Amino acid sequence: METKQFQTALPEQALQCAQVRALIEERGGLRAYVHTYGCQQNVSDSERLQGLLLEMGYSLAGAPEDADLILYNTCAIREHAENRVFGNVGALKAIKARRPGMKIGLCGCMMQQEHAVQRILEKYPFVDLIFGTHVLHRLPEFLYRLLTGEKRVVETGTEDTAIHEGLPVHRDGRIKAWLPVMYGCDNFCTYCVVPYVRGRERSRAPEAVEREARALVQAGYREITLLGQNVNSYGKGFSEPCGFPALLRRLDALEGEFWLRFMTSHPKDATRELIDTMAAGRHIARQLHLPVQSGSDRVLAAMNRRYTAERYLSLVRYAREAMPSLTLSTDIIVGFPGETEEEFRETLALVKEAQYDSMFAFLYSPRPGTPAEKMENQVPHEVKTRRFAELMQLQEEIAKAKNRRLQGQRLRVLPDGVQPHQPGFLTARTEGNIFVNLAASPDRIGRFTEVEITSAHAWMLKAKPVEPGA
Numbered sequence: 472m473e474t475k476q477f478q479t480a481l482p483e484q485a486l487q488c489a490q491v492r493a494l495i496e497e498r499g500g501l502r503a504y505v506h507t508y509g510c511q512q513n514v515s516d517s518e519r520l521q522g523l524l525l526e527m528g529y530s531l532a533g534a535p536e537d538a539d540l541i542l543y544n545t546c547a548i549r550e551h552a553e554n555r556v557f558g559n560v561g562a563l564k565a566i567k568a569r570r571p572g573m574k575i576g577l578c579g580c581m582m583q584q585e586h587a588v589q590r591i592l593e594k595y596p597f598v599d600l601i602f603g604t605h606v607l608h609r610l611p612e613f614l615y616r617l618l619t620g621e622k623r624v625v626e627t628g629t630e631d632t633a634i635h636e637g638l639p640v641h642r643d644g645r646i647k648a649w650l651p652v653m654y655g656c657d658n659f660c661t662y663c664v665v666p667y668v669r670g671r672e673r674s675r676a677p678e679a680v681e682r683e684a685r686a687l688v689q690a691g692y693r694e695i696t697l698l699g700q701n702v703n704s705y706g707k708g709f710s711e712p713c714g715f716p717a718l719l720r721r722l723d724a725l726e727g728e729f730w731l732r733f734m735t736s737h738p739k740d741a742t743r744e745l746i747d748t749m750a751a752g753r754h755i756a757r758q759l760h761l762p763v764q765s766g767s768d769r770v771l772a773a774m775n776r777r778y779t780a781e782r783y784l785s786l787v788r789y790a791r792e793a794m795p796s797l798t799l800s801t802d803i804i805v806g807f808p809g810e811t812e813e814e815f816r817e818t819l820a821l822v823k824e825a826q827y828d829s830m831f832a833f834l835y836s837p838r839p840g841t842p843a844e845k846m847e848n849q850v851p852h853e854v855k856t857r858r859f860a861e862l863m864q865l866q867e868e869i870a871k872a873k874n875r876r877l878q879g880q881r882l883r884v885l886p887d888g889v890q891p892h893q894p895g896f897l898t899a900r901t902e903g904n905i906f907v908n909l910a911a912s913p914d915r916i917g918r919f920t921e922v923e924i925t926s927a928h929a930w931m932l933k934a935k936p937v938e939p940g941a
């Protein structure tokens with residue numbers, strides 16, 4: 472929950488911050504509400520938006536109805552994500568009508584997509600502010616312009632590709648922290664919108680990452696997740712080489728009690744050096760999210776993934792050997808254009824072999840401007856949903872069987888909150904990031920705890936604490 476002073480290489484924004492602060496004081500205070508759609512990268516961006524808002528003198532509202540400024544940080548990964556945003560923005564019209572002077576802003580990935588911005592401009596005249604992922608640090612300027620009478624501010628340029636260090640951060644939690652290490656993506660998987668909406672790959676300096684990680688550990692954070700669209704290509708273009716395993720080793724050397732996680736890894740760049748570094752780490756959680764997307768070599772090639780199913784599986788085998796307790800998760804897309812029944816069976820076979828602990832599966836969703844959108848043989852929706860159900864059923868059986876083996880075992884978990892509707896129970900995670908329902912009192916929150924697994928289900932474990940030495 473900390474904020475950091477706006478100590479920055481961005482003098483104009485610092486000035487605008489002060490100017491907005493004066494305007495807000497004149498008005499007797501203003502409240503802002505930020506809502507985040509999409510991935511952890513977006514959550515992390517929102518933490519910086521909130522840091523900037525607090526720096527400008529806004530307080531944070533608990534609900535949109537109580538806010539003078541609503542900011543939606545949007546996601547464009549699938550059509551469904553976009554439709555949710557359009558629907559929810561539509562609903563803001565009525566709220567705004569009841570609160571004259573309220574400002575509504577949209578930012579994030581969708582605002583880097585021309586079709587989405589056009590639709591907002593034409594059909595949602597009550598939206599006051601639109602800005603993309605490249606200019607987040609200019610929020611003070613945008614708000615200054617709005618508060619001094621500009622009708623509508625729209626900034627979706629992609630020219631600014633610098634990394635702006637030193638933005639204030641307001642983190643939602645006190646136990647777990649997101650730490651971006653790189654931005655953008657150069658991979659151009661043919662289904663994916665990310666390279667278009669988040670631009671070219673660029674890495675933060677290892678010193679900057681280390682400084683932020685050290686401060687987090689000193690502030691009492693117990694889990695740090697390094698973020699990037701493809702963390703394994705971290706450090707490309709540095710004059711002094713520092714690849715991702717080297718960065719991990721540097722952070723692993725920090726003193727303190729914490730788990731270090733990272734996401735997302737691209738299998739084409741995940742190396743045995745990465746696995747060896749994880750296996751040797753003191754703080755690095757033995758947990759790997761390694762999206763495979765498909766088990767068919769033809770589909771993988773059409774997706775431009777640049778690995779084969781066999782190469783992927785050989786890395787998985789190496790990792791499991793190096794770390795027998797490894798927890799492995801993946802992303803899979805069903806119904807990529809042209810995916811045949813047989814190719815889908817190859818995905819099922821790979822899933823059986825990889826024995827994932829958890830999986831995120833998605834129906835392929837055509838994204839405007841991507842090569843796959845224009846491919847022939849789009850798979851009918853009913854076929855996609857049937858394959859999806861079959862895949863999920865298989866995964867459920869695998870996860871259930873794997874979790875069942877944990878029953879009766881002793882594990883270390885990190886409790887991170889209270890169960891909302893279950894007094895006497897906490898939410899916790901294992902080192903492998905498996906969800907645990909823990910019968911314990913709230914004073915355990917934020918303290919690593921030895922537990923015994925009392926029962927196991929497909930998506931979660933139940934546990935009770937054990938006293939050391941018992």
Ligand code: 5AD
Pocket residue numbers: 548549662663664762764802803804833834835836837838
């Ligand atoms: N359709 C469906 N799923 C997608 N993903 C990315 N783009 C698409 C798309 N167009 C999935 C991938 C990725 C995850 C974050 O979202 O599986 O790993």
Ligand code: SF4
Pocket residue numbers: 508509510511512513545546547548580664665668669
């Ligand atoms: Fe995250 Fe991609 Fe969605 Fe952007 S489009 S929020 S990078 S998942």
